[in-house]
Amino acid sequence: MSDEDISFLGASSGAEDGEMDWEEVDISPAEPVSVNLAPGPVISNKTIEITLPSEKSKGKEKAGPPRVKVMSQAERVARLNSHKIHTVALLASTAIRNRWANDKLLHARLMSLTPLALQHGFSMIHKKLQPDASKRGRLFEAAMSRLCEWWYETFDVYPDVGIKSRTYDQVAAGALDGEEGEVVRSEKSLMKHALQRSGSRDVSAQLFTALCRSLGIPARLVFSVQSVPWQASVGKPKPKKSTPSTPVLGDDSDMEEVPIPGPSKPKAQPAVKLRKRKPPGRKLQEDIRPPLAGWPPVFWTEVFSRPDGRWIPVDPVRNLVNKKRLFEPPKNDPNNRMTYVVAFEEDGYVRDVTRRYARASTKLLRGGRAHKEWWENVLAPLTRPYRLNRDDVEDDELQYQTVIEGMPTSVAAFKDHPLYVLERHLRRDEVIHPRTEVGRFRGDPVFSRSAVISLKTAENWMRQGRTLVEGAQPLKRVPMRAVTINRRREVEAAAAEGEETLQGLYSYAQTKVYVPPPIVDGKVPKNDFGNLDLYVPSMLPAGAVHIPHKGTAKIARQLGFDFAEAVTGFEFKKRRATPIVTGVVVAAENEDALLEAYWASVADSEEKERAKRRERVLKRWTRLVHGLRIRERLQKEYATTSNGVAIDVEVQDEHHAGGFVTELDNVVQHFTLPKPQHVVVENAMRPTTASQLRADADAGDDFVLTTTRDGDEDVDMEEVVPQVSQSTLAPKTMQQLAEERPIEPQRPAAAKRQPSTRSAPAAPPQPVASASRPRRAAAAVARAASTTAARGKKRTRRHSVSSDSATSSVRSEAGSDAEFVPPTPARTVAGRTLRARAPKSAEKVRAEKELERAYRRAVAAATSRDA
DNA sequence: TTGTAGCATTAACCTTTGTTCAGG
């Protein structure tokens, strides 16, 4: 399985973060983790087979001391990934079934089976006949009850067939090996089941959903996703009943839950007697214990009651209407675990309705923020892009449900509860501000989650451009964190004196926007470090301008302006924080002068660089021409025989000859090779072949990436030529392509800007400048087109200058130069202007998320194409 | 019997202003 294949698992798992600690795991390569997705739309509980070594953690831990065996990172990732794959696969399969439930022919057949009286029950409900909405609601529910009852009587449910939950260990131990799920290959199979009026509970619910839709009732196919749990603890608890104490070894004990393959009905299990023939009264009474309580379904239906404007759950297998409390399986049911409950609507979109059915819904989706995020990402492409009124109503209802769920009954349940908090679960930087108790839990006060305020140190508020209001007292004091060496020394010094260093934390309300002291007489205020904090634009002093260019400090100093370097962030390396300086801040009246001087200096240094380069190129040309002339002379003087002889001599002498001539010969030969040059021309979009020779000599400068570039000229000369042909002939790697791409859009931009170089100076985007000086906003926006704009600008200028003033050969050199924008330097320059807080991993994660989203979109598109 | 506290482990996150020296 390649990386692409599993990339949709999501970055949140952290599995993709760099190298995993594979060496910790002692799983031999003979026992690989393999996840097979059955091809085709075969939907059954056999859709996924996951094979894993069952003895995983024991082997590797035994080497160490007899400590508690803990799941290795690799296994956790494998479990998590299995869970994710399984979840997505089950969702996809359900999406397909949901689509089948829209089949027109299926609708027609189901309707033809339905007694007219039942159908009339729904068509009778009409505003004209019954103006009272609540009464209409009751009518609807009654009609639905009759329909459900009829279905329940009519449809023969196979016992013990259908999707079941299996733990990771069970699957690993091969619990699924003998299991034969029912196979429903297409709408036709569904129709067959409909005509036969028999099938699994899953099929029953799916058909019932289709039936409701055929009657014009908005109906959802609800699915409690039974994916492999990733937690090792799930299924482990030792209820002696049906769960094997250790699923790993329990082949025999497993047997009782595994349906016997082949003949599906013979082994009728009395516990699952869900047949029609029982009179309802008795059945209810009797079912309440084992089947009703013990066997909530995995699939069921929600119908929309238009008069009431809400969704009503219907379980056609147990003949339940509007009893949402009876869908949550008991905690230890090994076959049914409620984790996510998803409702598929007619249009193929889904809604997460877990909260409606799970009692402690707040506790269900564990696994932390990352897992929640992942789940949201899974649902995102399946969610309706717009909202219907009924969605809002439903959300309100679900929200209300959380409210009336009441206070948790355990300490752990208070953790991350959306409504309540215990003080013990507060974080370091959190405090409960209006300390109004909303209740008590085992003697501890319970507070409302909304009263939790997150705090920051005064310094941290400053980083947000906020300062404390006068007289603010810290709401909390916490021991100081000593992260940098300096801080650590401070803390240690204090500790030596026996005092503890605490730092005060303040709330947002205790702060106000920081207004820096204004510029006075061109004097820029500075902090203790001699620079100016500019973390956010609002921290720019009145009358000041931020010029975010590198090297402006030097110029400002030369010009004699008062200035302060702008600190826009920090970089953390080796327990040390170094400020990120982004240009300078000067008084507004000095801005134009400074900018002008800056651009002049940029132009100047570019000119110098260009001159240097021209010199280098000219030197090489001189050498080449010189060599050619020597060669010509030598040939004239000595090569009196035929050409072949002369070349032969040269080839033979290549290694011990004088060197100069042979070397030149090499050069000449390479240059006249027609093929590589052609490619070069095309690739570089050079207009004529006439300038190829010169351009290539020049281009070598850009393309040679060896460090000896500016070193020995001979070496340079020899390396250049093959390298050009090589780089153009060899297929480019993905990375090369990727590096080239960002450069491309720059070329036209640079060319366009050429005439008005000076009036539209390119620069790295800098919000600070534009924020304080609106008149510069337009220019700033224009600049902000790309972070590498500065580089593009430089090249543009160089181009224009050279074409004005240089000799013809130099001009062509400069021209080709403008086209050959070297990728690497531009990127480095741009990179330095970035804030240090954008970590590499975040970018990676984003890219991976993008990938995952794309995959899901594809899945969603595939599954809902005909929907 | 269930729930939970306690412990171990891991990963992710937070942190927030140097010095020296070679080379241009």
Add this chain to the structure above:
DNA sequence: CCCTGAACTTTGGTTAATGCTACA
């Protein structure tokens, strides 16, 4: 002589999530 930039160094502390055991 001044300025710039690279190299140096080694790696914390807290919190949350998770799994497991013991115990009320």
